[in-house]
Amino acid sequence: MDLLPNKWISSLFICCFITGLSCNSVEKKIYVKLNYTVPCVRLLNATHQIGCQSSLSGDVGVLHVLESEDNLDWVLNTGHSPPYMVILEAELFTRSIMLKLKSGARRVAGVVVIEPNTNLPGGFSPHTTCPNENTGVYTDKYDPALAHCNHTLWNPLGNGLSYEEFDFPIFSLKDDNDTQVIRQCYLDHNRGVNGSAPEYPLCAMQLFSHMSAVTDTPTCIRRNKIQNDFSISPEMVCDPLGGSNIWTSTRPINNTQKGHKMFESVVIAAARLDSRSFFFDLAPGAQSSASGLIALLAAAQALKNITETEETQPNKTIVFTFFEGETFDYIGSSKMVYDMENEQFALDLDNVHSVLEVGQVGIRPSNSAIWFHSDPVSQRNDSVKAEILRSMFDNTENLNMSYPPGLTPEQQLSFVTETAAVAQLLYGFLVKSNNSWFQQIIPSDFVRSLVDRPTNFYTGVHMQKSEPSFLVEYILANLTGTVVNVTQENCKNQRENADDKESKHLYSYIWVQGALAPNSTKRDSFCVRSSVRLSPAISPAFDLEQLTTSDYSTWTESRWKKITGRIFLVASHDLEMLTLESASPSCSRLFFYLRDQLKGRYSVLLRERTH
């Protein structure tokens, strides 16, 4: 008798729980959640904060699709129902409009930028005109005539928007069905008839992108420390940017022995791994970084055959290095130099003979020249016109990469116009990293890191491996390494056989998935031996704890809890107050009156008729 009610009650609870899990239907009547939202997040350095943030409970604004720069007047001055959430098409996302919106802070709740389907004709760069101005080679102490881009403006189209601070949220949406819903909502509700003011209810949007960190890096690192020391469950507020540099050499170098290597004179062939744009995690980086690193990867593969035989080996070792975090004041390269100076790296600065960096080398039909720069100054050529430097438009269209229509992904991967390796690398980095070749060359644990979209070149926080560093590590190992006949257990333990203790100083071993056997799901996995190593790429400023320094990068990224957006209708203020007013008199006043009148007289009212 006891068990039966218990089972019955528990099954009731389960049923109620399951119903509770499904979405609340009243909420569905009110809100439409936005599916694809890319925010602009807050980054901090030694002295400033840049980027955007919303208030803790989200920012609500009435939608307004901006038609032109003059239409800003409605948002900033004449509109009747501020604050407004301004929707911008990509052509209107310019510095002058954004700065005007920034100045009208009370009336602007946020900005939404619609990603167009094709690139803008004139080019666009939200980076500064002189990138990494203060941490470059040329400073006031070293050739000041060239410092601060006095001689050559590297990024003439740069409007510096990425480095401004906004106190409202700025999101980016794709031009798809969701955005069409937003535009339709605006047209239905927010347009007044015949030029008059639009009537309530109005269509509004709420954006959440509250950032935990404020002011600058020293402040947020100090708050991190306070959380760590005094809180039971510490909540960090920011994280330094960075990741890992990837490097390899044509002749194996002993990595366990740090510091100066006798008789080694190396040529460092470098490329950068990262890029950025105004919006978080949206950095296609085709010309900015992919072109350079793909060219260097192809060169490494080509040189592999030459460096294997004794006769054709060059007399200097070539060290191929891919630096992470270069966009943010040279995080990777400054850390490697710092390690070299402090004998934390396999080589020393005295071992370095020369440095060659491969930068933006994507040839475009309109501009088929490639420029070569050197220092010190003897001959000076004009720089490559960096038209699309570090923006969300730096994608396949920028490199004039296109495929004939109707190809499957496999066919696109092997669509050879130039060298096969370059074609496959271009496809893998700029169209889809989840392709058959990339699947073959990575270990099986990391298959889920391959994605069906272009690679995101944003460097991200140092604890997380960025997508390009993860891909370059395994591509480089496969292109420059050799396949060795080693068992999986030995391979994963970095040795050739059970007694081998020396190989791990010179080589690194990776157990890769291999190709799919035909008509089956099993893969022929094998071991690749190469000289590919990782070295940390986190700014020396954090090791030295000199967070106000201007010598090293001090960039950190704020943490956040919720990034989301939704649209709904808002009622007029008057209707809300009417609701409140209709409540009070109808209830309490009446009963107060009746109570006073009827105190103790209920019996009279309800007395049976007596005769």
Place this chain on the structure above:
Amino acid sequence: MTAAVFFGCTFIAFGPAIALFVFTVSREPLRVIFLIAGAFFWLVSLLLSSLVWFISVQISDKNNPSQQKGLLIFGVVLSVLLQETFRFAYYKLLKKANEGLLTLSQEETMPISIKQLAYVSGLGFGFMSGAFSVVNILADSAGPGTVGIHGDSQHYFLSSAFMTMAIILLHMFWGVVFFDACEKQRWWAVAAVIVSHLTVSCLTFQNPEYVASLVPTYVIMFLMGVWAFYCAGGSLRNLKLCLTCTDKDFLLANHRAR
């Protein structure tokens, strides 16, 4: 500022009920106890009817809208019948409890009359019914948005609150009439209560035409109120005497006070 909508709708829906509770029930512990027990009985009836409805929805074809609508109507009718069944069950329980209380207590008279029990049980049913009707909606009314982006009426919150107020008061009137009818064995009155409850619940299917559902509901509420007043022992004569302050007790009391 949709805190305004939230508080407004809360006070509209629960204002009369809370006022009644504070001024008539809260002073007497026995009444409070029986009110809460009544609320619990309503809750159990809802649980049972929702269990049946949930199982039937899971069995049915989810993509057939007419079948879903039919199931909803079935669910509403079943819920009303179950509520009235539990009201009757509560009445039986209270009769038994009253006998028990009488044998236990020292006094000759019952500590609480069946009429008072009818009133507090109806009010308890009303409270719980109102809570389940409207708390969900109140929670969403506190957010920045209002109903309407998919084309629904803007007056959703307001009309839900008014409907809830009507239902709470109706439950109270039904309780009084029902218990009185059971006492006097007038089964036609019980049937009338059930029929009016069914009518009011089915009127909500008229939503979103809120006028078509709210106005008849308030008319029914007024009529039930009058009927409950008569069942409880009131009459026009008493009303007149009370409101014009010319009844004997009042005159005597005031005479003494002077």
